[in-house]
Amino acid sequence: MHALVLDRPGTCDTLRPADLPTPEPGPGQVRVEVEACGLNPSDYQRAAYGIPEWEWPAVLGLDVVGVVDAVGEHVTHVRPGQRVAYHGDIRERGGFAEYSLADATVLAPVPDGLAPAAAAALPSAGPTAYQAVIRRLGVGKGDTVLITGGAGGVGGFAVQLAALAGARVFATEAAHNAEHVEALGAEAVIDFRTEDIPTRVRELTDGRGLDAVVDTIGTDSATANLRLLAHGGGLAAIAGRPDLSAVPPFGMAPSVHEIALGAAYTVGDERSRAQLSGMLTDLLALTAEGRLDPMLARRVRLDEVPAALVELSGRGVRGKLVYVRD
Secondary structure, three states, X not given: OEEEEEOOOOOHHXXXXXXXXXXXXXXXXXXXXXXXXXXXXXXXXXXXXXXXXXXXXXXXXXXXXXXXXXXOOOOOXXXXXXXXXXXXXXXXXXXXXXXXXXXXXXXXXOOOOOOHHHHHOOOOHHHHXXXXXXXXXXXXXXOEEEEEOOOOHHHHHHHHXXXXXOOEEEEEOOHHHHHHHHHHOOOEEEOOOOOXXXXXXXXXOOOOOEEXXXXXXXXXXXXXXXXXXXXXXXXXXXXXXXXXXXXXXXXXXXEEEEOOOOHHHHOOOHHHHHHHHHXXXXXXXXXXXXXXXXXXXXXXXXXXXXXXXXXXXXXXXXXXXXXXXX
């Protein structure tokens, strides 16, 4: 099969085309003929340091959409010819190739009429946001929610899901992205470059503070935003844990949730992996119904993936980039 490969840890501009043996599905696996694959920060991050379990040359690409081509032993709920989407195992060869293998448990059916490119924008960023907003924080009607990086993949889906849940949504983002984030459902966008975030949050909540925070930036940001919670509020950390010592114990009583989607493979069990399917199935349905914007910024060819990943690493991309097979 034709694939885009990484020969050793390095930057994504070292990716090159190559021919690899077409993989055969083992017990509990399916082989998917790839139609599209989303690009994610985890791709360039993994490329930089490599994964001990990788078979070299490695193939990146976690967000796969395609048609089931073959099934392994003990797979009974999936049949060849079905179009599926899935969030892949970080340790395995991914979707920047003609074929990819997947654990049958994680597969989500792609609704009829939903384009592969739109579906492939979802499997990493969408379930990460879903797990944070819906499953961990339990955001509901009337809640006040702050989402950092509202124009990014996780941030943009989190804005939409919180708004769909009936919350008042605030987001941090650069001013030139404010209109885009407001269109996704944010009531107010705080320019992190020119505005003081705590001051604006106090203004927007009449001094009460926030019911929930989805922090996509890192430890320092999560720690600062922990202080903005109202009593009993919660924070979901996507990129770095907050320092709990920033708030007095047994006062504000915050809940902190660490989101690690890929750990469903590395430390989770079959139930954990089935949850990947469940969340993605819900998100695909919302997208097919027109209630969730997949935020597809641009489609790229396989030979354009290396440059697109380098572009993504500059953190200036708004929405999702997706490789679509010719």
